[in-house]
Amino acid sequence: MMKLSKGIILLVVTSMVFFSAGCAKRGVTSVEEVTPPAAQPTQEELTMPEAEMPEVEEEVAVEPMLTTPSFEEEMATFEQNMIFFEFDKFSLNPESRKTLAEQASFLNSNPEVKLRIEGHCDERGTLEYNLALGERRAKSAQDYLVFLGINPDRISIISYGEERPFDPNHTEDAWTKNRRAQFDILGK
Amino acid sequence: MKKKVWLLLLLCIFSTSPALAARLDIHIQARGFTKLKVAMPYFTGPADLTSGIWTMCAKDLAVSGVFEVLNPQSYINPGPVSTIAQGTLKDWALIGADYIITGNVSRLSDMVTLDIQIIEVASAKFIDRKTYSTSAQTIHTAVHAFMDTFLDKSLGLNEMFSSKIIAVRQQNGKKQIGSFWCDGVGWQEVKGLGDLVLNPAWSKDTKKVAFVSYWRDNPDLYLLDLTTNKVELLSGRKGINSTPAFHPSGSMIACTLSINGNPEIYFLDLKSKNIQQITKSWATDTSPSFSPDGKYMAFCSDRCGTPQIYLMDLKDRKVQRLTFQGRYNTEPTFSPRGDMVAFSNSTNGIYQIALIRTDGSQMTVLPGTGKGDESPTFSPDGRLIAFASSDGNIYVTDLVGSKPVRITNGNGVYSEPSWSLITK
Numbered sequence: 001m002m003k004l005s006k007g008i009i010l011l012v013v014t015s016m017v018f019f020s021a022g023c024a025k026r027g028v029t030s031v032e033e034v035t036p037p038a039a040q041p042t043q044e045e046l047t048m049p050e051a052e053m054p055e056v057e058e059e060v061a062v063e064p065m066l067t068t069p070s071f072e073e074e075m076a077t078f079e080q081n082m083i084f085f086e087f088d089k090f091s092l093n094p095e096s097r098k099t100l101a102e103q104a105s106f107l108n109s110n111p112e113v114k115l116r117i118e119g120h121c122d123e124r125g126t127l128e129y130n131l132a133l134g135e136r137r138a139k140s141a142q143d144y145l146v147f148l149g150i151n152p153d154r155i156s157i158i159s160y161g162e163e164r165p166f167d168p169n170h171t172e173d174a175w176t177k178n179r180r181a182q183f184d185i186l187g188k
Numbered sequence: 189m190k191k192k193v194w195l196l197l198l199l200c201i202f203s204t205s206p207a208l209a210a211r212l213d214i215h216i217q218a219r220g221f222t223k224l225k226v227a228m229p230y231f232t233g234p235a236d237l238t239s240g241i242w243t244m245c246a247k248d249l250a251v252s253g254v255f256e257v258l259n260p261q262s263y264i265n266p267g268p269v270s271t272i273a274q275g276t277l278k279d280w281a282l283i284g285a286d287y288i289i290t291g292n293v294s295r296l297s298d299m300v301t302l303d304i305q306i307i308e309v310a311s312a313k314f315i316d317r318k319t320y321s322t323s324a325q326t327i328h329t330a331v332h333a334f335m336d337t338f339l340d341k342s343l344g345l346n347e348m349f350s351s352k353i354i355a356v357r358q359q360n361g362k363k364q365i366g367s368f369w370c371d372g373v374g375w376q377e378v379k380g381l382g383d384l385v386l387n388p389a390w391s392k393d394t395k396k397v398a399f400v401s402y403w404r405d406n407p408d409l410y411l412l413d414l415t416t417n418k419v420e421l422l423s424g425r426k427g428i429n430s431t432p433a434f435h436p437s438g439s440m441i442a443c444t445l446s447i448n449g450n451p452e453i454y455f456l457d458l459k460s461k462n463i464q465q466i467t468k469s470w471a472t473d474t475s476p477s478f479s480p481d482g483k484y485m486a487f488c489s490d491r492c493g494t495p496q497i498y499l500m501d502l503k504d505r506k507v508q509r510l511t512f513q514g515r516y517n518t519e520p521t522f523s524p525r526g527d528m529v530a531f532s533n534s535t536n537g538i539y540q541i542a543l544i545r546t547d548g549s550q551m552t553v554l555p556g557t558g559k560g561d562e563s564p565t566f567s568p569d570g571r572l573i574a575f576a577s578s579d580g581n582i583y584v585t586d587l588v589g590s591k592p593v594r595i596t597n598g599n600g601v602y603s604e605p606s607w608s609l610i611t612k
Contacts, residue, residue, distance in 0.1 A: 088494070088516070123578075126532045126539070126562045127604060128387065128431045129488060129495055129518040131400075131407065132444060132451040132474045135428045139450070158406060159428050163363070163384060 122175035134159030233293030372595030398432035442476035568609035
C-alpha cells in the first residue's frame with residue numbers, strides 16, 4: 001500500500017514538472033511529448049522555471065537593429081555620403097541613385113532639413129569648363145532628389161569646379177574621389 | 189587626262205568641305221622659326237645693379253619671341269663692355285650675331301640711368317643710342333622702353349612691353365587676382381575680393397576688370413573699376429555666374445549663367461545689369477570670347493556630346509562648329525587680329541594650346557610645356573600667346589610652336605592669364 005502511494009505521488013509530481021515546463025516554453029507541449037524521466041528529477045528542475053529565465057535586456061547581446069541612431073549620427077552619415085561621376089560626365093550611375101535614395105529617406109524623415117549640394121570636378125579639364133560641369137553634377141543630384149519626392153525649395157546647389165578637391169594628390173585614385181557631389185545641411 | 193581631272197575634282201571636294209578638310213588636317217607639331225641672334229655683353233656699372241638689369245633685358249628679349257640671346261661665354265671677349273670697339277664687328281658676325289646690345293648703368297642718389305646702344309651687324313649701323321632714366325624702384329620701365337624701341341626699329345613691331353597680364357595667384361589655399369607686366373615683373377594683387385577669386389577679364393581700355401568671387405558663398409560676377417577702386421556686383425543669381433568677357437564696345441559683357449537650368453551664355457548690360465539669353469540648348473555653353481570687331485563670339489559647348497569650340501555670328505545668331513579633332517576643346521579666345529581662335533585641346537589626356545582659323549581650317553596644336561597647358565590669351569598684336577601650365581607658371585609662346593618662355597617665378601601657383609595693352 002505504501003509503495004503504490006509513493007509511485008502515484010512521483011508520477012503526479014513528474015507530470016506537474018513536465019506540464020509546467022511545457023507552459024514556460026513558447027511552444028505548446030502536448031501530453032504525448034512528455035517523456036517519462038529516465039532519472040530522478042533533481043532539486044533544480046523542481047524549482048519554478050520562470051525564476052531561472054534571464055532578463056532579455058541584460059544578458060542577450062544588443063543587435064544593431066534594435067537601437068535607433070541619433071539624429072546627430074544620421075546627419076553625420078548624410079553629410080559623409082557622396083556620389084561620384086565618370087570623367088567629363090554628370091550622369092548618375094546605379095550606386096549614385098542608391099545613395100540618393102538613402103539621402104531622400106533621411107530628408108523625408110526630417111522635413112525641416114534644408115540642404116545644399118556641391119558639385120566638384122577633378123583637376124584635369126580646364127577651369128572654366130569645370131565650373132560649369134560641377135554645376136551640372138550638383139543639378140543631377142538635385143533633380144533626382146526632387147524626382148524622389150523632395151520639395152525643390154529645400155535644395156540649393158553650388159559648383160566649386162576643380163577648386164576644392166577632396167584628395168589633393170595627382171593620381172587616378174584621387175581624381176576619382178574628386179569627381180563628386182556632396183551634401184551640406186544648412187543651418188546646423 | 190581624265191584620271192587627272194577626277195583626282196583634281198576629288199581634291200577640290202575635300203579641300204572645300206570644311207568638315208572633311210579639318211579631318212584631313214595633319215596634327216602639326218609646330219617647329220619654331222630661327223630667331224634673330226642678339227649678342228649682349230654683360231653691362232658695365234655698379235655690381236649690385238648690372239646683373240639684375242642685364243638678366244631682365246635677356247628675359248625680355250626671350251619673351252619677345254623673336255630674339256635669342258647668345259651666351260656671353262661664347263663671345264670672343266666675354267667681359268662686360270659698354271661700347272663696341274671700332275673694327276670688332278667681324279668678331280660678332282663670326283659668332284652669328286644679328287644685333288649687338290651694350291649697356292652701361294650708372295646711379296645718382298635715387299635715379300638710375302641706362303645707356304643703351306644697339307647695333308645692327310649686317311649694316312654696321314646704330315639702331316638705338318639712348319639714355320633711359322628712371323627711379324631705382326622702377327628700373328623695369330627703362331628696360332621696357334628700350335625693348336619697345338628695339339622691336340620697333342628692328343622689325344617694325346608694335347610696343348609690347350607696355351602691356352600687362354592679369355591672372356590668378358593661389359597661395360596658402362586662397363586665390364586672388366593681380367596683374368604684372370607681360371614679362372612677369374611687378375606683380376600687384378587686388379585685396380579684399382574674397383578668398384576664392386577666378387576668371388579675371390580686362391575691358392579693352394584696361395580700366396575695368398570683371399571677375400568671379402565666392403565672397404557671398406556662391407560664384408558671383410563682379411566688376412572692379414580700376415580708376416575708382418570700387419567693386420560692384422554684376423550678377424549674383426542662383427547657380428553659377430562665371431566666365432566674363434568684355435564686348436569691344438565696353439558696354440556689355442558676355443557671361444555664363446545657369447539660372448535657366450543649365451549653363452548658358454548671356455549678355456549683361458553694364459549700365460542696366462539687364463541680361464539677355466544668347467545660347468539655348470540642353471548642353472553646357474560657356475567661355476564666350478568676342479572677335480575684335482564685336483561681330484562674332486567664340487564659345488565652348490558640349491551640344492554634340494563632347495566639349496568643342498563654336499562660332500556664333502551675332503548678326504543672325506547662327507552657330508558654326510569650329511573644332512572637329514579631339515574629344516575635349518575648351519576655353520576659346522579670339523586673336524586681336526580677328527583671324528583665329530586659340531583654345532585648350534586635350535588629346536590622350538594631355539592638354540595643349542591649339543589654334544584654328546575662324547573658317548575652321550588649319551588647326552594647329554602647339555607642343556607647349558608638355559605638362560598640361562590651358563587658358564590661352566593673345567598678346568595685344570596677336571603675335572604671341574600667354575597661357576598657364578599645370579606646373580603653376582605662366583608662359584609666353586609664339587604661334588609656331590617655339591619653346592615657351594616662363595614669366596612667373598614660382599612664388600605661388602598662377603592661372604587664368606588675360607593679356608591686354610595698357611592704354612595711356
